[in-house]
Amino acid sequence: MADAALSLDPGLVQRFVEIVGDRHALRAAEDIAPYLAEPRGLWHGHSPLVLRPGSVEEVSRIMGLATETRTPVVPQGGNTGLVGAQVPDEGGGQVVLSLSRLNRIREIDLLSNTVTVEAGVILQTLQEAAANADRLFPLSLAAQGSCQIGGNLSSNAGGTNVLAYGNARDLCLGVEVVLPTGEVFDDLRKLKKDNTGYDLKNLFIGAEGTLGIITAAVLKLFPKPKGREVAFVGLPSAEAALSLFGLASDRAGGALTAFELIGRRPYDYTLLHAAGAVRPLTSDWNWYVLMEISSGRSAEDARGLIEDILGAALEAELAGDAVIAASLGQAEALWNFREVLPEAQKAEGASIKHDISVPIASIPTFIEEADAAVELVSPGARPVCFGHMGDGNLHYNISRPADGDDAAFLAQYRIVNDAVHKVVRGLHGSISAEHGIGQLKRDELIATAPPVAIDLMRRVKAAFDPAGIMNPGKVI
Amino acid sequence: MADAALSLDPGLVQRFVEIVGDRHALRAAEDIAPYLAEPRGLWHGHSPLVLRPGSVEEVSRIMGLATETRTPVVPQGGNTGLVGAQVPDEGGGQVVLSLSRLNRIREIDLLSNTVTVEAGVILQTLQEAAANADRLFPLSLAAQGSCQIGGNLSSNAGGTNVLAYGNARDLCLGVEVVLPTGEVFDDLRKLKKDNTGYDLKNLFIGAEGTLGIITAAVLKLFPKPKGREVAFVGLPSAEAALSLFGLASDRAGGALTAFELIGRRPYDYTLLHAAGAVRPLTSDWNWYVLMEISSGRSAEDARGLIEDILGAALEAELAGDAVIAASLGQAEALWNFREVLPEAQKAEGASIKHDISVPIASIPTFIEEADAAVELVSPGARPVCFGHMGDGNLHYNISRPADGDDAAFLAQYRIVNDAVHKVVRGLHGSISAEHGIGQLKRDELIATAPPVAIDLMRRVKAAFDPAGIMNPGKVI
Numbered sequence: 038m039a040d041a042a043l044s045l046d047p048g049l050v051q052r053f054v055e056i057v058g059d060r061h062a063l064r065a066a067e068d069i070a071p072y073l074a075e076p077r078g079l080w081h082g083h084s085p086l087v088l089r090p091g092s093v094e095e096v097s098r099i100m101g102l103a104t105e106t107r108t109p110v111v112p113q114g115g116n117t118g119l120v121g122a123q124v125p126d127e128g129g130g131q132v133v134l135s136l137s138r139l140n141r142i143r144e145i146d147l148l149s150n151t152v153t154v155e156a157g158v159i160l161q162t163l164q165e166a167a168a169n170a171d172r173l174f175p176l177s178l179a180a181q182g183s184c185q186i187g188g189n190l191s192s193n194a195g196g197t198n199v200l201a202y203g204n205a206r207d208l209c210l211g212v213e214v215v216l217p218t219g220e221v222f223d224d225l226r227k228l229k230k231d232n233t234g235y236d237l238k239n240l241f242i243g244a245e246g247t248l249g250i251i252t253a254a255v256l257k258l259f260p261k262p263k264g265r266e267v268a269f270v271g272l273p274s275a276e277a278a279l280s281l282f283g284l285a286s287d288r289a290g291g292a293l294t295a296f297e298l299i300g301r302r303p304y305d306y307t308l309l310h311a312a313g314a315v316r317p318l319t320s321d322w323n324w325y326v327l328m329e330i331s332s333g334r335s336a337e338d339a340r341g342l343i344e345d346i347l348g349a350a351l352e353a354e355l356a357g358d359a360v361i362a363a364s365l366g367q368a369e370a371l372w373n374f375r376e377v378l379p380e381a382q383k384a385e386g387a388s389i390k391h392d393i394s395v396p397i398a399s400i401p402t403f404i405e406e407a408d409a410a411v412e413l414v415s416p417g418a419r420p421v422c423f424g425h426m427g428d429g430n431l432h433y434n435i436s437r438p439a440d441g442d443d444a445a446f447l448a449q450y451r452i453v454n455d456a457v458h459k460v461v462r463g464l465h466g467s468i469s470a471e472h473g474i475g476q477l478k479r480d481e482l483i484a485t486a487p488p489v490a491i492d493l494m495r496r497v498k499a500a501f502d503p504a505g506i507m508n509p510g511k512v513i
Numbered sequence: 514m515a516d517a518a519l520s521l522d523p524g525l526v527q528r529f530v531e532i533v534g535d536r537h538a539l540r541a542a543e544d545i546a547p548y549l550a551e552p553r554g555l556w557h558g559h560s561p562l563v564l565r566p567g568s569v570e571e572v573s574r575i576m577g578l579a580t581e582t583r584t585p586v587v588p589q590g591g592n593t594g595l596v597g598a599q600v601p602d603e604g605g606g607q608v609v610l611s612l613s614r615l616n617r618i619r620e621i622d623l624l625s626n627t628v629t630v631e632a633g634v635i636l637q638t639l640q641e642a643a644a645n646a647d648r649l650f651p652l653s654l655a656a657q658g659s660c661q662i663g664g665n666l667s668s669n670a671g672g673t674n675v676l677a678y679g680n681a682r683d684l685c686l687g688v689e690v691v692l693p694t695g696e697v698f699d700d701l702r703k704l705k706k707d708n709t710g711y712d713l714k715n716l717f718i719g720a721e722g723t724l725g726i727i728t729a730a731v732l733k734l735f736p737k738p739k740g741r742e743v744a745f746v747g748l749p750s751a752e753a754a755l756s757l758f759g760l761a762s763d764r765a766g767g768a769l770t771a772f773e774l775i776g777r778r779p780y781d782y783t784l785l786h787a788a789g790a791v792r793p794l795t796s797d798w799n800w801y802v803l804m805e806i807s808s809g810r811s812a813e814d815a816r817g818l819i820e821d822i823l824g825a826a827l828e829a830e831l832a833g834d835a836v837i838a839a840s841l842g843q844a845e846a847l848w849n850f851r852e853v854l855p856e857a858q859k860a861e862g863a864s865i866k867h868d869i870s871v872p873i874a875s876i877p878t879f880i881e882e883a884d885a886a887v888e889l890v891s892p893g894a895r896p897v898c899f900g901h902m903g904d905g906n907l908h909y910n911i912s913r914p915a916d917g918d919d920a921a922f923l924a925q926y927r928i929v930n931d932a933v934h935k936v937v938r939g940l941h942g943s944i945s946a947e948h949g950i951g952q953l954k955r956d957e958l959i960a961t962a963p964p965v966a967i968d969l970m971r972r973v974k975a976a977f978d979p980a981g982i983m984n985p986g987k988v989i
Contacts, residue, residue, distance in 0.1 A: 148759065148874030149905075193708050204706060207683075222965045227872035229904045230680060231943035232669050232719055233958055234950060234988055235970045239715040243708055260763050283624065287736050290809035291767035333766035396703035398624030428705045429625075467707035474710060482709055489698045494711045496976040501969070512710055 044130040045085050049106055053088055053132060056098045061138065063087040072133045075116060075124050080476060082125035084111075087133040093213065093221060093252045099134060100250070101219030109506045110134050112246035114188025115159065117180035119392075120475025122192065122245040122511045131509075136187045139252055145170050150258045151210060151227045156187025156251055163256075172258040175202035179376060187251050193243035195471030197375075200427035201294040201331070202259065204471065206242045211255035214241050217248075217507045225255050240497065245473055246508040248501040262294075262331035264339030267368040268347060271322030271358040275401040278324050281355045282397065282427060285328060285346045292342060295329035296427035298400075302436075303378040303423045310384035311377045315370055318358050326426070327375050378423050385436040387443035388421065389453045393461045394430040394470035403431070403464055410456040411435055415449050430470040433457060458485070474512045483513070520606040521561050525582055529564055529608065532574045537614065539563040548609045551592060551600050556952060558601035560587075563609040569689065569697060569728045575610060576726070577695030585982045586610050588722035590664025591635065593656035595868075596951025598668065598721040598987045607985075612663045615728055621646050626734040627686060627703045632663025632727055639732075648734040651678035655852060663727050669719035671947030673851075676903035677770040677807070678735065680947065682718045687731035690717050693724075693983045701731050716973065721949055722984040724977040738770075738807035740815030743844040744823060747798030747834040751877040754800050757831045758873065758903060761804060761822045768818060771805035772903035774876075778912075779854040779899045786860035787853045791846055794834050802902070803851050854899050861912040863919035864897065865929045869937045870906040870946035879907070879940055886932040887911055891925050906946040909933060934961070950988045959989070 054062040063069050064086060074081045090096045103110045109131040113123040125131035140157040147170060154163055160181040167174035176189060178196030188194075190212070194205045202208065211226035224238055241249055272278050278298055285293050301323050307314050317325070330346075332339035343361055350356035362368035382388055395403045408420050417438030424431035435453055437446035458468045462485065474482050483491055494513045501507075530538040539545050540562060550557045566572045579586045585607040589599045601607035616633040623646060630639055636657040643650035652665060654672030664670075666688070670681045678684065687702035700714055717725055748754050754774055761769050777799050783790050793801070806822075808815035819837060826832035838844035858864055871879045884896050893914030900907035911929055913922035934944045938961065950958050959967055970989045977983075 146872065146874060148755070149872040151872070195706055195708075199706065206712070216965070216969075220965050222969065223963060224966065226941060226943070227905075228870045228941075228943050228946070229873075230671055230675065230870045230901075230906045230946040232671075232945045232947055232949045233943055233954075233962065234966070235724075235973050236682070236715045236719055237966065237969050237973075239712045243712055248711075260766065279624070288810070290736065334764070394704045394706045396622065396625040396627070397705075398622060425706075429703075430706045465702060465704075467702070467704050467709055469708045470704070470706040471708055473708045478709075486709065487699060489692070489696050490700065490710070490713065493692075493698065493713050493977070497711050497713075497973070500972040500976040 044128060045108070049108065050086055052102055053086060053099065056102065057088050057090050057095055061089040061091065063089070072113060072116065072135065073124065075118065075121060077119065080121040080124045082131070083127050083129035084125045084131055084133050085129060087135055089135045089138050091138045093139070093215065096134070096215045096250060096252055097219045097221055100215050100217055103132070103506050104218050104504055107504055107506060108132055109509050111508050112136065112191070112250045114156065114185035114191070115180065115183045117184040118188060118192055118475060119472045120477040122473060122475030122508070123188065126510055134250065136185060136252070142166050143253065146227065147172070149227050151255050152258055153225060153253065153255050154186055155253045156185060158186045160184050160186060160189060167258055168261070171261055173261045174256065174258055176205060176208060186254065190242050190251050190254055191244065191246050192473045195425065195428070195430065197295055197297065197425065199425060200296055201291050206239060208257050209238065209242060209254050210257060212238050212241055212251050213253040214249040214251050217502045217504060222249065225253060227255050243473070245475060245512050247498060247512045248507060260333055263334060264332040264336035265368070266330045266339045266343040267362045267371050268328045268343055269317040269360050269371050270326045270328060270347070270350070270356045271318045271320060272324045272326060272356055273322065275324055275404050277355045278326055278426060279398070279401055281326060281350050284350060284355065288346050289330055289342050292330050292332055293427070294331040295327065297327040297375050298424060298426035298431070299325040299327065299375065299378065300422040302419060302421045303382060306385055306421070307374060307378055307381040310381040314374055314377065317371060317374060318360060320358050322357055327371060379432070382421050382434060382436060385419070386441065387437045387446050389435045389447070389450050391433040391454070391457050392470050392472045393433055393457070393466055393468060394428065395461060395464040395466035397429045399464045399466070400426060400429065400431070403460060403466070406460045407433060407457050410460050411453060414452050414456045415446070417441065418446070418453070476511060479512060520604060521584070521608070525584065526562055528578055529562060529575060532578065533564050533566050533571055537565040537567065539565070548589060548592065548611065549600065551594065551597060553595065556597040556600045559603050559605035560601045560607055560609050561605060563611055565611045565614050567614045569615070569691065572610070572691045572726060572728055573695045573697055576691050576693055579608070579982050580694050580980055583980055583982060584608055585985050587984050588612065588667070588726045590632065590661035590667070591656065591659045593660040594664060594668055594951060595948045596953040598949060598951030598984065599664065602986055610726065612661060612728070618642050619729065622703065623648070625703050627731050628734055629701060629729065629731050630662055631729045632661060634662045636660050636662060636665060643734055644737070647737055649737050650732065650734055652681060652684060662730065666718050666727050666730055667720065667722050668949045671901065671904065671906065673771055673773065673901065675901060676772055677767050682715060684733050685714065685718060685730050686733060688714050688717055688727050689729040690725040690727050693978045693980060698725065701729060703731050719949070721951060721988050723974060723988050724983060736809055738809060740808040740810070740812035741844070742806045742815045742819040743838045743847050744804045744819055745793040745836050745847050746802040746804060746823070746826070746832045747794045747796060748800045748802060748832055749798065751800055751880050753831045754802055754902060755874070755877055757802060757826050760826060760831065764822050765806055765818050768806050768808055769903070770807040771803065773803040773851050774900060774902035774907070775801040775803065775851065775854065776898040778895060778897045779858060782861055782897070783850060783854055783857040786857040790850055790853065793847055793850060794836060796834050798833055803847060855908070858897050858910060858912060861895070862917065863913045863922050865911045865923070865926050867909040867930070867933050868946050868948045869909055869933070869942055869944060870904065871937060871940045871942035873905045875940045875942070876902060876905065876907070879936060879942070882936045883909060883933050886936050887929060890928050890932045891922070893917065894922070894929070952987060955988060
């Protein structure tokens with residue numbers, strides 16, 4: 038750390054400190070440490086300085102000074118990202134800018150169904166504020182207790198509610214962004230329709246802080262569903278799950294709010310390793326689906342819909358068995374079963390992860406081809422497949438062979454990734470459906486995306502951040 | 514025309530002609546004429562050459578030659594745009610590139626619910642192809658019989674179905690774009706989730722052909738509604754219409770597929786001037802709403818929903834009177850009443866038009882303030898207000914005073930625009946909700962948008978079209 042600290046001039050550090058005040062400029066190693074490592078421990082960066090500005094104006098002044106002095110800045114929200122976008126590099130010359138103190142909900146507009154919120158607001162806090170106003174803010178994901186809205190937008194977060202409500206991008210009507218120069222781009226609009234020039238908003242969303250810093254946003258709110266039903270279904274095949282999805286979409290339309298696919302392995306591992314996990318179905322199946330129906334009309338309506346769908350699915354032998362949660366507690370237990378899958382998989386040893394999407398119709402083909410491709414490059418490795426099937430998005434994570442060695446298996450990370458991603462590309466899919474690019478997939482993106490796309494992205498980056506100080510080394 | 518033709522070197526013209534073949538390179542004044550004027554006659558450009566390429570490869574070669582020779586190119590679809598984006602300038606040195614011959618529907622994927630379509634496909638042709646495949650393509654607007662999908666995307670078209678299904682941007686999953694250099698950016702994906710780098714797709718959508726030429730797109734399809742009901746409602750005030758919208762949204766959610774506001778003047782003018790228009794309600798009201806409910810479940814379900822909403826609205830005295838169409842024919846007659854409003858207004862003399870949006874909650878305030886602002890700058894002028902209230906989007910068109918003079922009134926175009934747009938800006942609205950910027954609003958956009966936004970748009974333009982040959986003089 039001593040060496041790293043030297044890479045920022047003490048006089049410059051002092052100028053940054055003066056902008057936010059001594060209390061909010063972290064310089065001691067033990068204070069800075071939590072901002073340098075991310076949850077999975079894949080990246081560990083260095084930095085002599087973490088700034089915690091308390092206003093948009095302070096963010097603006099920080100970036101103005103950064104531009105003047107060509108100091109690289111790494112914006113950080115709740116530090117829950119999975120691709121290393123929020124972690125500084127190891128050089129020790131990058132300043133971390135934490136948005137945590139910009140945590141005000143500026144306005145809830147019940148008539149326009151919008152909320153104006155600062156970047157540092159924790160997702161769960163926003164969900165609760167919406168609920169208290171008798172509204173739903175639908176974005177929902179595993180890290181919601183600590184991730185922040187600014188990070189959700191910068192990574193275009195997905196999660197379990199995308200099927201009916203869209204991802205972070207779809208939920209955002211307007212943004213406020215501090216540009217690398219310190220200028221503030223105020224586009225905090227509540228409009229559903231606005232065709233006045235280029236769509237700048239969507240450039241900043243999903244840019245992982247490489248084009249500017251999102252400091253606030255206008256987000257959509259929705260009516261709270263009046264009825265919600267959760268079912269757990271056992272199915273003979275992934276093809277049957279695809280047919281069930283078609284049937285459920287057709288009957289429920291926008292009321293189908295979740296359709297999560299779970300393979301037999303993650304199901305079994307959860308029963309084996311997750312403390313307190315309750316077996317959802319008495320019989321065993323090759324595939325399972327967690328399905329949720331939310332009705333804007335009534336509890337009875339939701340119940341009627343889900344019974345109707347499951348009845349038709351059982352009759353058509355798409356579903357082999359099914360259970361509908363009989364209480365709120367049971368519904369939560371079923372969702373909990375879905376949410377602990379990644380944790381339960383850990384007990385089976387090292388794993389190689391993927392966050393892919395393909396056209397929904399290609400899901401069964403993807404599973405078949407990817408399983409074969411993995412077996413070829415890593416015999417005995419165990420594909421653990423689950424994810425947001427309704428969005429075409431699977432977390433296809435490979436556990437090492439049952440009797441294998443963690444380190445030897447992880448040495449194959451790149452080979453296994455390449456094999457799976459080759460199948461993805463063959464099906465015109467995406468190698469990062471919802472987690473983003475960050476540091477993790479930057480080289481692969483550049484190597485495998487069409488050169489025209491990479492060239493256009495580089496032109497955007499150069500146009501918005503000509504000095505290259507905005508989260509350098511990420512995305513592109 | 515002779516002078517104009519001289520501004521392109523004959524040898525260069527010949528090189529362009531050779532790319533598409535003699536038949537598809539229009540050079541005679543009478544062949545070119547339909548491409549130079551737009552429907553309302555506000556702009557009339559000059560050009561010595563209209564190219565009608567028959568493949569993406571030909572579009573690519575045209576742009577390659579245009580870049581080599583710095584020849585400006587104006588892409589054109591169905592030539593129905595309302596802001597002059599598709600019309601060349603008067604200099605005679607711009608080549609018009611018509612996408613009409615790129616008119617194949619490449620694929621309909623019923624499992625993924627997508628259609629891959631070329632830019633020159635006419636909107637209504639696509640609607641019909643979707644219907645024949647038992648699907649809905651929801652984009653719907655007055656010009657649908659002649660406008661083309663490429664133009665719809667390039668202008669991010671709106672229309673009457675945005676409320677439930679979104680605008681053209683929301684309906685698009687992937688694009689194929691020929692860049693100014695002739696390179697092809699192939700991003701024809703069917704994915705709901707894809708976080709691999711910057712969102713380039715949304716830059717091209719709504720850019721009015723100033724960044725590249727959209728040659729094909731992947732669009733979303735939806736299940737055909739199983740029941741549809743249309744009602745016409747009379748209301749005492751715009752505030753009552755806002756409350757009715759809240760009530761209908763709450764009860765119907767995504768099944769509320771249209772909520773169109775109609776003022777008393779356009780209602781009366783339609784009864785006066787539109788041949789065959791049938792009076793929807795026996796009593797007269799200050800405001801009217803055309804409301805549509807589409808059910809994915811059944812005809813009975815749609816009927817039950819709309820009766821439930823209207824019953825509650827009448828009881829709460831939000832609605833004064835209401836009629837539900839009793840047949841498909843009656844439903845079409847009510848929709849027709851809405852669609853002929855702009856035409857009926859013409860009989861009342863010259864009008865000054867606006868295509869604005871504000872947060873939905875601000876609609877009544879907008880109407881009150883805009884009426885007052887117009888009366889101040891143009892006493893006796895008659896605001897004719899109607900539009901897509903559910904999207905916050907009104908076509909607020911001012912007819913000249915009843916006993917006024919057309920030319921004298923139109924001389925006030927700018928003054929009246931300024932007065933109305935000042936109210937829009939005060940309510941954080943948009944001066945172009947769905948028609949775009951083109952030539953019509955370019956100067957005003959540049960003069961009134963935040964300088965930071967204009968600067969960012971100029972950087973995007975320079976990054977994508979450094980030679981400035983891509984539809985110059987439009988948007989920015």
